[in-house]
Amino acid sequence: MTEAAGDAEETERRQAPAGRAGSGGAGTASSGSRGFILVANRLPVDRVPDDPAGNGWRRSPGGLVTAVEPVMRRTGGLWVGWPGASGEVPGVFDVGGLTVASVGLSEEEVEDFYEGFANTTLWPLYHDVIVPPQYHRRWWEAYEKVNRRFAAVTARHAAAGATVWVHDYQLQLVPALLRRRRPDLRIGFFDHIPFPGYEIFAQLPWRRQIVQGLLGADLIGFQRVSDATNFLRACRRAAGVVTRPGGIAVAQPDGREVRVGAFGISIDVVGLERLARSPGVVARAGQIRAELGHPDLILMGADRLDYTKGILHRLKAYEELLDEGRFGDRRAVFVQVATPSRERVAEYQALRKDVEGVVGRINGTHGRLGRPAVHYLHHSYGTEEMAALYRAADVMVVTPLRDGMNLVAKEYVACRYTDDGALVLSEFSGAADELTAAFLVNPHDIDGLKDTVVRACAAPRPQLRRRMRAMRRRLAAWDVARWAEDYLAALRTAPLRPRESWTVAADPS
Numbered sequence: 301m302t303e304a305a306g307d308a309e310e311t312e313r314r315q316a317p318a319g320r321a322g323s324g325g326a327g328t329a330s331s332g333s334r335g336f337i338l339v340a341n342r343l344p345v346d347r348v349p350d351d352p353a354g355n356g357w358r359r360s361p362g363g364l365v366t367a368v369e370p371v372m373r374r375t376g377g378l379w380v381g382w383p384g385a386s387g388e389v390p391g392v393f394d395v396g397g398l399t400v401a402s403v404g405l406s407e408e409e410v411e412d413f414y415e416g417f418a419n420t421t422l423w424p425l426y427h428d429v430i431v432p433p434q435y436h437r438r439w440w441e442a443y444e445k446v447n448r449r450f451a452a453v454t455a456r457h458a459a460a461g462a463t464v465w466v467h468d469y470q471l472q473l474v475p476a477l478l479r480r481r482r483p484d485l486r487i488g489f490f491d492h493i494p495f496p497g498y499e500i501f502a503q504l505p506w507r508r509q510i511v512q513g514l515l516g517a518d519l520i521g522f523q524r525v526s527d528a529t530n531f532l533r534a535c536r537r538a539a540g541v542v543t544r545p546g547g548i549a550v551a552q553p554d555g556r557e558v559r560v561g562a563f564g565i566s567i568d569v570v571g572l573e574r575l576a577r578s579p580g581v582v583a584r585a586g587q588i589r590a591e592l593g594h595p596d597l598i599l600m601g602a603d604r605l606d607y608t609k610g611i612l613h614r615l616k617a618y619e620e621l622l623d624e625g626r627f628g629d630r631r632a633v634f635v636q637v638a639t640p641s642r643e644r645v646a647e648y649q650a651l652r653k654d655v656e657g658v659v660g661r662i663n664g665t666h667g668r669l670g671r672p673a674v675h676y677l678h679h680s681y682g683t684e685e686m687a688a689l690y691r692a693a694d695v696m697v698v699t700p701l702r703d704g705m706n707l708v709a710k711e712y713v714a715c716r717y718t719d720d721g722a723l724v725l726s727e728f729s730g731a732a733d734e735l736t737a738a739f740l741v742n743p744h745d746i747d748g749l750k751d752t753v754v755r756a757c758a759a760p761r762p763q764l765r766r767r768m769r770a771m772r773r774r775l776a777a778w779d780v781a782r783w784a785e786d787y788l789a790a791l792r793t794a795p796l797r798p799r800e801s802w803t804v805a806a807d808p809s
């Protein structure tokens with residue numbers, strides 16, 4: 301057993317190197333003193349190997365971290381998570397004004413818990429089995445073990461009566477495990493990805509344990525009302541749990557009332573727009589257009605390279621539009637940013653091969669010397685470069701086959717402060733519930749997708765302005781800070797009374 305695979309508390313105590321631990325290092329005064337703890341599989345940090353000034357880590361940008369920062373500062377909060385690589389972890393440390401507690405995974409746990417159960421069982425199952433999920437008992441055991449480790453670290457740092465907010469599908473057992481150790485805590489859970497219909501969820505051999513794990517929370521939040529409704533049905537069918545109208549599940553054996561509701565996540569709208577307006581980004585957007593050879597139309601996609609995102613569907617539609625000459629005299633280019641993701645998982649490797657094959661075929665047929673028809677970028681870009689790309693793109697094509705929310709769609713809208721640009725958006729994304737003024741599509745319908753892309757490319761300015769303004773109004777009213785405040789306010793009062801501003805899942809029972 302490696303250090304990282306050992307008992308969580310013991311591991312954490314042994315792994316905090318002197319001089320690295322931040323305010324209240326591991327095993328010192330910080331133990332049991334945190335009034336607010338956020339628990340997520342990932343820490344919001346990147347490793348910086350040559351960093352003489354810092355401690356070897358840098359804070360990574362992200363909406364969630366921006367949103368919870370005020371409450372973290374107010375409460376002396378802590379973020380519990382995995383730094384993203386196997387092996388030893390540095391325990392508790394400060395990074396960019398945040399205090400984080402790192403949870404270690406051994407190489408075997410990365411394979412069985414992260415790549416296996418989280419990303420080859422749950423991820424495809426929860427995304428409507430776009431690829432077949434695999435069920436392996438060894439992976440489930442690793443999932444239980446790692447969830448126990450997260451719960452142990454959290455229990456150790458939480459002050460009496462603290463609030464703990466657990467995030468996403470990797471950690472669905474943590475609420476019940478934590479409640480067993482620390483019944484004094486107020487526990488929230490938020491699921492960032494879809495929760496599937498029962499006919500699909502029922503495949504999972506451990507469906508009852510997952511439902512019971514989640515029911516350890518006081519409030520379970522989902523992206524959409526339909527996800528919350530699916531979960532309530534799973535409570536009844538998989539675990540025989542009684543549910544009540546208004547989004548309440550009655551946990552057994554204690555009879556606690558657990559609230560279930562929808563809270564669609566958002567982005568830091570003001571911060572991103574400010575960045576998009578900055579002179580550096582404006583200049584870079586112009587430079588991107590120039591580097592692309594001043595095409596008449598720039599279409600763009602930006603995703604993690606994931607089979608849920610419908611990248612092949614959108615490339616197929618674009619290829620057929622080029623084959624058929626449907627852009628007319630206008631020279632179009634497609635920029636596809638495909639951020640490397642879960643690269644050791646077989647389905648991701650297969651997808652990469654397929655995408656790169658299609659890109660090669662399109663460029664072979666439609667490219668000219670120095671003028672590819674698709675610019676395929678298998679890289680991860682910083683927020684500034686992404687903002688510049690969003691500013692340069694005339695049409696943003698977001699075509700997931702299934703997506704909890706899709707923040708790329710919201711980021712594009714936030715950057716279009718000039719009220720121009722077109723968003724083509726899949727009906728199967730959570731964002732489609734909110735951005736109803738987008739050009740909505742069913743990405744499985746390639747002809748429909750092609751027609752919609754053509755309509756978006758040809759739409760007159762006043763129509764684009766009307767659509768963009770409507771989307772921007774919605775975004776301005778619902779940014780990530782509002783989302784976090786709303787969720788946490790509901791958690792404070794759960795399970796006593798629902799807040800008016802949150803959507804209670806309709807319970808069809």
Ligand code: G6P
Nearest residue numbers: 341342419468469492493641642
């Ligand atoms: C999705 C999930 C997150 C996850 C992210 C990146 O957005 O909801 O929980 O962190 O993808 O995936 P990764 O496997 O790299 O953490």
